[in-house]
Each structure stands twice: as C-alpha cells, then as structure tokens.
Amino acid sequence: MGEFRYEKDADGIVTITMDMDGPVNAMNAEFDGLYQEMTDKLCAETGLTGVVLTSAKPTFFAGGDLKWLIGVEPGQEQEIYDNVERTKANKRRLERLGVPVVAAINGAAAGGGFEICLACHHRIAADVPAVKIGLPEVTLGLLPGGGGVVRLTYMLGIEDAMPFVLEGRMVPAQAALKAGLIHELVDSIAALVPRAKDHIKSVQGDAAAHTQPWDDRAYRIPGGPSNSASAAPRMAAGSAMLFKKTRGLLPAPGKIMDIMANTASNVDFDSAQRYESRQFASLVPLPVTKNMIQAFFFDLNKVNGGAARPKDVPKSKVTKLGILGAGMMGQGIAYSAAMAAIEVVLKDTSLEAAERGKGYTKRLLDKRIAKGRMDQAAADAVLARITPTDQAQSLQGCDLIIEAVFERLDVKEAVLAEHEALLGDAGFWGSNTSTLPIGRLAQGAARPEKFIGLHFFSPVDKMPLLEIVVGEKTDDETLARAFDFARQIGKTAIVVNDSTGFYTSRTIGTKMDEAAQMVAEGLDPVRVENLGRAVGFPTGMLSLYDEVKLSLAVDIFDTQVGMGLRSTDGDATPEARALLREMVQAGRKGRGAGGGFFDYPEDGKAFWPGLAKWREDRVNIPDQDIKDRMLFRAVLETLRCLDEGVLRSVPDANIGSIMGIGAPTWTGGYAQFVETYGRARFVARCEELAAKYGARFLPPESLRQAA
Template identity: 45%
Template sequence: MSAIHYYKNADNIVILTFDSPNQSANTMNADFRDALAQVVQKLKADEQVAGIIFASAKKTFFAGGDLDELIQVQPEHASSFFQMIENLKAQLRYIETRGIPVVAALNGTALGGGWELALCCHHRIAIRDAKTKFGLPEVTLGLLPGGGGIVRMVRLLGLQTALPLLMEGKQLSVEKAQSLGLIHDLAENETELLSKAQDWILAHPQSQQVFDVKGYKIPGGTPSTPAVAQMLSIAPAMLRDKTKGCYPAPEAILSAAVEGAQVDVDTALRIESRYFTQLATGQISKNMIGTFWHGLNAIKSGSGRPQGIAPHQTQKVGILGAGMMGAGIAYATASKGIAVVLKDVSIEQAEKGKAYSQKLLDKQVSQGRISAERAAQVLANIHPTAQAADLQGCDLIIEAVFENPALKAQVTQESEVFLPEDGVMASNTSTLPISGLAQAAQDQQRFIGLHFFSPVDKMPLVEIIKGKNTSADTLAKAYDFVQHIGKTPIVVNDRRGFFTSRVFGTFVQEGLRLLAEGVHPAKIEMAALKAGMPVGPLAIQDEVSLTLSEHVAQEARKALQAEGKDRPLSSADEVIQTMIHQFSRKGKAAGAGFYDYPEQGKKQLWSGLSHWYQNTEIAEQEMINRFLFVQALDSLRCLEEGVLESVIDANVGSIFGIGFPAWTGGALQFLNQYGLTQALARAQQLTAEYGERFTPPKILQDRVAAGAKSI
C-alpha cells in the first residue's frame, strides 16, 4: 500500500493524498520517500497534468519527519543521509517548479515536514479550526527544518519575521498563519476545501512560487540591507546569551537562514541540508528526541499508570490552603472545567487565592488569548470558602498548606470526612514522606502525594508520590487527574524529598559548597548557566528562601536521628546558617539573600559574599561537571533505591521539575550520552577530589561491567 494515493480527475488535476500505511499520522519515512519518488516519475511521464493538490487521508494533514528514523542516524551515515535529504528536496522542487499550479489542501495540523510540504505549494487553503496548528518546531528537538522550511519561510516572510518563528519553533493558529500571508484561503469543511483547491487551479493554469519570479526581493531585504544588517550584527550575541552555547540548533538555523538569503534557492536548500545533517548526526538531537518525543509520548500513553483500571474523570476538587501553591492548583484545575472549592482559614484568604486566577485571566484577556466570557467561566468554577462543609461532594481533596506535619494532619482529618468512599486525599508536600502524612488519614490506601511546582500555571510537571499503602486505584485516579488538567505526571515511590526536591537540593548545595570553597559567586552562577541550568544556585536559593531550606534540613536531620543515623552539617548548611543568623539575610521574600533586591533596578549579588571569597580558581568546566554529575548520580541512586521506577520518569522529571539542562535529554540520559565507562571514571575522579556525594552508584558500576551502553 503506497503512502501517497495518486488520482487524476477529469480536469487533469492530480490529487496526491498522503496516507502513511500502519500509522495514525503521516510522516516522512521510507515509505513516503519511495512513494514520492514514484509520484514524481509518474508526473514527469504525463505532460497533460494541469495542476496538483496535496491532500491527506488522515485526521491531520502531516505530522513531519520520522523521528524513529532520525534518532538512529549516526555520524558515519552523514554522507548517505545528506544525499537522501537532497533527493527528497529535488523531487519537491520539481513539483514546485514545473510551472503548473500546486495547492495544499490543509485539512488539519501541519508541523515540521508537513508544513514544509505545504510551503512547497503555490497556494495554501486550510479548514477553519481552532485546534489546527502550523509551524516548524524542529528546534525544540535539537534539529532544524531540513525539508526546505528555512529557505521558503525566509523568502516568504523575510529574515526579521521568519527567524523568531524558526528559532523558537512557534506554532501558528490558522488565523495567525493567514495574517502572515502563509495561508491564502479558508474552508469550512473538506468538501469545500477540495472544491476551492480545484477552482484555484483552474483559475491559475500557470503558476510558480512568488520567490521564483524574476526580480523577486525578500521582504525586508537581504543580509546586506542596512536594517537587516544591523539586526544581524547583534543577533549572534543575543542568541549565545540565551543558549549559553548549549544548543547548536538555533545557531544552525540562524546560519542557514542568513547564508541562504544571499544565494539562489537551490544553493540555499543545499546549505540547509548540510546544517540539518550536522544536527541530525549529532548527539544533542538524539538526547532531545529521546526525551521530548519518545519519553513524553510514553507518559502521555500511561506508562506510569496502573493497567487494567478504568479511566476516571474527577468532577470536583477541594483545595486546602489558598496561598501561592493552592491558588495555582485552583487555577490549573478550574481552567480545565473542573469545579474547585478553595478553602482557607478565612473567607478573605480564600478570596485572595481566587483573585490570583482573576489576575492570570485578566492578563490573557488583555492579550487577546481568551475571551472575557471564557475568563468568567473559569472564575465561576472556583468557590472560595472558610467552611470545611463546603468540601462535600469533592472526589479529590488536595492539601496545600505549610510544610508542617502536624498542620497537614489536622487539615487532612477535618476535610477527608467529606470525601465519598472512593474519593482521594492528596498532599502537595514537596519533601515530607507521604507514608508519614498518610497516618493521619482514615484510609491510607486512598492517600497520595501530588507535588506541583511553582508557579503552577507555568510549570508542566506533577510528581505523583505513592505512599507505602497507596492503592493502584488511587494512583490511577491521580494520574488521570494530572493529565486532565494538562500536566505531565511522573510516578515515584516515597522517600524524604522524593525525587525532584532531593536531586534539586544537590544542585543548590553544590553551588553553596563552591561558595564555601572560596570561588567568586558570579563565576558560580555563570558556570551553572553555561551548564544549561535555567537559574544559578544562589539565585534559586533566594527564591526558595534560606529559612525554608534550613527548616527542611533540620526536619531531615531529626528524622535521621530518630532512625539512629547522623547527618553532620555540610559546608552548604553552614553557609545557610551564617547567612540567616549572622547576616540576617533570608532570601528574596525577605528582601535580602545572596542577592540584593533594590526597588528600582535589577537584582545584584550581595557584596557581603566576600566573606567567603578566597580567590579560589576552579576551571569553569570543572564546576559545570560538578553541577551536572552531582544531580545525575543522585538521580541514578533514586533509580537504584526504587524511588524512581523508570528511566523515562527520571529524564522527563529532571528537566521539567528541576530544570536539568534540556540539551542532555535528562539526568540519566546525560550519563548515557557521556558514555557509561567514561561517566564512571569521571565520577570516581570527582569522588576522590570532592567527596562521597560523587560516589558512583553500584548500578552504574554493574552496567559498565556488563558492557551496557545505557542505564
């Protein structure tokens, strides 16, 4: 069965219908490439063809490149891969330049290679649908549009308009694409879509791309045009400041776009192919495809959900505590159409929590992202209250009060009486063991941890923590709820700090240790950014608050002492204590921490940090290695100890939960791509130089001994 159906109607219009066999979506796989080659041969043999329509038999138009293939391409395949891409482009270029009209009949979303197919057409018609998206998101997977997307977008829109779309991987709505001139007409259904496509062909018997017309000028000008040249003179520096040199794809896109804009179309396409080959054969794209495509898809399909349990639809959610976290959870829940009861100790506090959603919604309305009616609907879903009895009818209650076991036990006991027999009680704790909190519940099987991240409206991850007695049914309900509100769930087992808070703590502590060692604080922060972390350890410690970190450390120390274990103060602990008790600097919320926070102007490192500065020189790459290895090795310990149950959850959770650099593909993929043998040797070196926190877990040693290539 061919991936492209070839049909010529009575008007000699050829309709090429994309229909990849054995796939729910069309992709540029080997079947498609073979089919396209056959189609082109057929077209070349038929001089009567009056026009061509690209259509789709799938629900969406075309999904893009075959990522299963791309992740397999190795450096030694570069030559053959480059030639394959060039052949594909040559076939599309033949269709584009034959001189007859070519129309894209877009029945749904076209991303990546699918949008590149559409760009090959002279006229693009789309069905009016709010769910449809167009664009070139390859950069988010460490790649660039290699099917002509850069070349055609630049020629159609100009460098200044096209570059942000290409380098950020933005997806466009039908209306936005039309406003940019990328979509020429709209249809209400597939019948009208095909009819309009045929009518346009009949009305334009001779057609070519606008940029193939002699004398065509790229909108805004070429790189030598003064305004464009001025923009390009600062673009590389701005890009490097943003990527810190960790992501080659945006830089390759910029280069391909600028270089391609100075030559003819065919040469520009070849330049694009070379950059695409460079990225596709590189390791970073493999890291990112593995996690952001395969990993996320596995989670979306329920990889961490107990099997054999019917899907559950949460109807009403009670949230205890209307502070920043509770208010954020209320917004995330209500925005998906679920009724929310937001309870606090006073109606004033509860109303204040609801006002947080009002603020977020007002901003969206002012930006034109949602209607005022839609905002009102979301707000109507939130019922603020100070009365526990209003929780009646909730099938899920989430407590989001302060990290105090006694307080959490109190609110659990006073609220869970309003749950039905099959209802779920959850805690939003970030560090306290769920099994311990569950002891306050009437039924520990129905108690679970739902660890959201701040700010909830922006952070995509939810860490689901199974207590010792949490039932599979409760886990399934929690998983379904998290997915319903548009978040990504990872499932972990119960330990103090779970996975994300525990590993995140190693990053912050490593920064504090470097400070204690006498390294200049600005060098510490810069090394973390160059590693790919979104924020430096000193800045993030201020955000978390030093007093909270001290409290968590004290609680952990008490728990260990109760178990007959001891945890001596580390140099990081001593830095925290000195900051709080000697210098009265408690973090951003208190107005003073490792940074000063002037009312006017940007934050800046506190000059008093000279207290620790000893002009200690540690190579930047050494600090980068320390930041990455301390987190990766502790993530591996979490897998070894059973806190984590899958490598996928480790990689996805580390990126979305703690900001582990996306270029690595996640904490465990960092070790894989480093090379397990080399990672073991490096960990041993770090252990010898800096201490037992870098001790390689036994699982790493065992994998290396077994000759394994990955965890």
C-alpha cells in the same frame, strides 16, 4: 504496502492522497520511494491541469522518521545530505511542473509535513481543531532541513519567520492564515479537495499561480536582505538574544540564523537550499540532538501517553476540587483547575485570605484579556468557577481535595483530620508536599489507599510538571485518577514511589548544596554562579537558593532529622549546611525575606558583601570541575533514585528533571546525559571528582557494571 493514491479526473486534475503504512504519514524510507514515484508520474503526465496533495490519515503528515535519525552516527553526514537533497530535488520538480499544485491540509502538518506543503503553490487548510501547522524541529535539536528555513524566510522575511523556525511554534488554522503560512481556510475536511480543485480551475492560464515567489525574478524578500540597513541591526540583535537564551549550548538555533542570513542576502534559492541541507546533516549525529529527540519526543510521548498509569482503571474526571490553603501554591492550582472547567472550592483560615487567593486568578485572566488571548465573558466564566471560603463544609462532596498548606507535619495532619470526611464517596486526597513522605502523612487517614502525593511546582500556572507520589498503601485506582486529573489540567505527570524528598526535591537540592559547598570552601561566588549558568541551568544555583529560601532549606533539613528520615552524620555537604545556618541566623533567609546570597536593590541584584567572610583567594579549582560538581551531583542522585526504585522509569527521570528541576535542555534529562556522555567515561569522571572532592561523587555500582 502504503501508497500515494493517484486519481486523475476529467478536468485533468490529479489528486494524490498520501496513505502510508502505520498510523501516520512520515518521512521515512517508504516515503522516499512513494514521493519519487509520484513526481515521476506527474512529470510524465499529459493533459495535466493541476495537482491536489492531501492525506488519508487524521494527521496530514507527521514529519521526519525520528527513530532513524536518533540512530545516525558521526560519519553518516554525507548520507543524510544526499537523502535530503534527493527529496528537495523532487520538491523542485513539483514546483516547476507548470501547473498549480495545491496542499489540502486536513490535520496536523508538522515539520517535514509542512515542508511538503511549502513546496506547493497554494495551501488550503480545514478550520478544525486537528489542524496544527508549523516547524517544530528546533525543539528536538534539529532544524527544518527539507526546505523549511529557506522557503519560510523567502515567504515571510527574517523577522516574521523567526518565531516559526527559531522557536518551533505550532499554530492552529486561523493563526496560520493570519501569519501567512497558508492561503485560505474551508469550514470542513470534506470541503478541502473540492475547494482545491475549484482554485485550480479558477487560475488556469495564470503563470503566477504555478510560480513560486523564489522563482520570480521580480520578487523581493519581505524586510529586505539580511545585510540591508534595516535588516542588519535586527539580525545582530536577534543573534545576541539567541545567545543569551541558549548560551551557545544548543547548536540548532545558531545554524538556523546562519541559514536565514545567507538566504536573505545574495545567495540564490538553490544554493541556500544546499546550505540548509549541509547544516541539517551536521546536526543530526550530535549528542545534544540525540538527547533532545530522546527526551522531547520518545520520553515525553511515553510519559504523557500514560505509561505509568494503571491500564485496567477506567478514565475519570474531577468535577469538584477542594483546595486547602490559598497561598502561592493553592492559588496557582485553583487557576489551573478553573481554566480546565473544574469547579473549585478554595479554602483558607479566613475568607479574606481565600478571596486574595482567588484574586490571583483574576490578575492572570486580566493579562490574557489585555493580550487578546481571551475575551471578558470567557474570563468571567473561569473566575465564577472558584468559590473562596473559610468554611470546611463548603468542600462537601469533592472528588478530590488537595492540601497546599505549610510544609509541617502537624499542620498537614490537622487539615487531613478536619476535611477528609468531606470527600465524596469515590473521592481521593492529594498532598502538595515537596519533601514529607506520603506514607507518614497518610498514617492519620481513614482511607490511606485513597491518599496520594501531588507535588506541583511554582508558579503552578507556568510550570508544566506534576510529580505524583505513590504511597505504600495507595491503590491503583487512586493513581489512575491522579494521572487523569493531571492531564485534565494540562500537566505532564511523572509517577514516583514514596521516599524522603521523592525524586525532584532531593535531586534539585544536591546541585544547590554543591554550589553552597563551593562558596563555603572559599571559591568566588560570582564564579560559581556564572559557571552554573554556563552549564545550562535556567538560573544560577545561588540565585535559586534565594528564590526557594535558605530558611526553608534549613527547616526542611531539621524537620527530616527530627522525624528520623535522615541524620546529620549523613550530610554530604556539611560545610554548606553550616554556611546556610549562619546566613539564616544573620537574617539572610532568601529573596522574599529581603535577601540571601544576593541583595535586591530596585535596580537589580548584587552579591551580599557578607559572603567575603568565606572567600579565600588561595582556593582555586578548574572551571570544568565547578560545572561538573553541580551537574554530576544531580545526575548521580537521579541514578540512585532509579536504583532505589524511587523513579519508576528512565522517561520519568528525564522529563521530571527537565520540566521540574532545571536540567539543561541539551542533556536530554539527567539519565539520558549519561548515555551520550558515555557510561565508561562518566564512571571515570566520577572517580576523578570523588578523589578530589569526596565520596558523594562515587558512581553507583549498577553503573559500573553497565559500563
């Protein structure tokens, strides 16, 4: 059984070393008993002069038991509340023990783990890379319910606490000290407990050393109460910004703001704690909470942990990377690779174009320097890793060559023929195509087994996803090396099988086409755009069409028809296609070409007046239908990709949809959405939509059977 080791020394200091079952300490059923037993024993101790709380694990404490939380159902709120209040009661006993209690933080203290530290009077961390400190609960649809919101508001004040409780910011040791999350640092893990004991000895007899700020009658919350003349405007502005960001679809941030406002007003500390517990308990059973826990903890861990990576291939690293094409995608890949200490050869048709591509990295580095996130020497070292060139021979011996040229079969075939032989003996080829089948592109390869799709997302320096596309002849070693490269440059990699558009491109196109289809049917484009945002898409679908270019969508469709990859008869939204063609012919090619659905004057953007041609006042459908038409199209395409074997796993579907193509966060990803919506209910809604708007909304037979 796990234990909290209890050791009392000759000076009366008790050291508690948390060593629970499993690889990490976690706030589960075992913890409740161990924490209760520890507190009881400390309260009964005689001759006690202080307490040091530390960990035997590489991670100080990993937080709550998410496996249990994700299984909580509506009706269990009181059980959750009682559990949280029981733990909080023991934290209060520890705070009021009458001797200094010191947290000695040797590794990551996340969520519930940091809340344990907040209930200590003094916090010391080792200044080592393993230490990360913060309250990430909001990123999982939860709130810090073990006292984190209330205690941090008391400690830092509303404004300074917001990044940690509302954004879930996790910070390294130095940043934690600067922010006031901890009191001091030591150079090594070995120095933690000795320093903690020295602190206890140095404050003997000082009542302030074992009194929390919230238990000091003279203490005032930094920045004042939430209803003060100085704080109230900030609270109002913060609430407005929060709604703009979440659109009311994520309940946790709003509840956190509510707790902070109550804490920093006339409510006493213990009442604020109970209110926090109630709000936490109300969140746990919600579908959005389950969706976010599933996606951002379980699914993301599986994807990043290499569930799709062949297990029998040794780990590898790319040391020299060749990139063909120094445009928007190529320059972004070059920056990401150079930041990961990879030597990059960036080739374009002219040296001037290649140097412009390198200039993109310089501009990004200059911004980092201006923000204090990098010094000049480090930036110079990154920039020196990129060699611009117009000479093919410069790529000789690359471990990996990525082509990021125009999305045209003839162009991609030409660069493959010219450069493939320059790869090192164990090198492999990556195509940054978003739609063209890898098997077709690999037909001209001398070694098709070393050919793989590496579909990046724009802008590469900001977008976290990489879609790895496995061709029919791609071998396991190439897949494993591609996955290792993705992790090397800090990308989350989903692995999909070859098909037209793969997963992300074919799925993102469905919701964009559906929005265009509704405009073609006569609906008000303002309504379509705004209701798309109301679903939780990062941007409206018509704005997204402008960003990716209407002309590109038309070209891709025509290219696929020309290659025999699709037929015009199989177009699910022919009216949308006709609308796009007419707009492109009228010069409305997209934002980069001067305008598409929108005009872009200097002071913002406005819908193109020419869209009035399609507007028909008699056409009117319910708001929910408009929202569901866009959302369900993408969900149904995801289910088809799973059925067809394009997607290899549900976690890849969920993470790929959120990180790559704008699935609303609250859904937990397009596959997960079906689970909490309810399979039978989803099938019924699909049939309603199909009856009204067409067979493209019919659910797949596999889902009917599962429902």
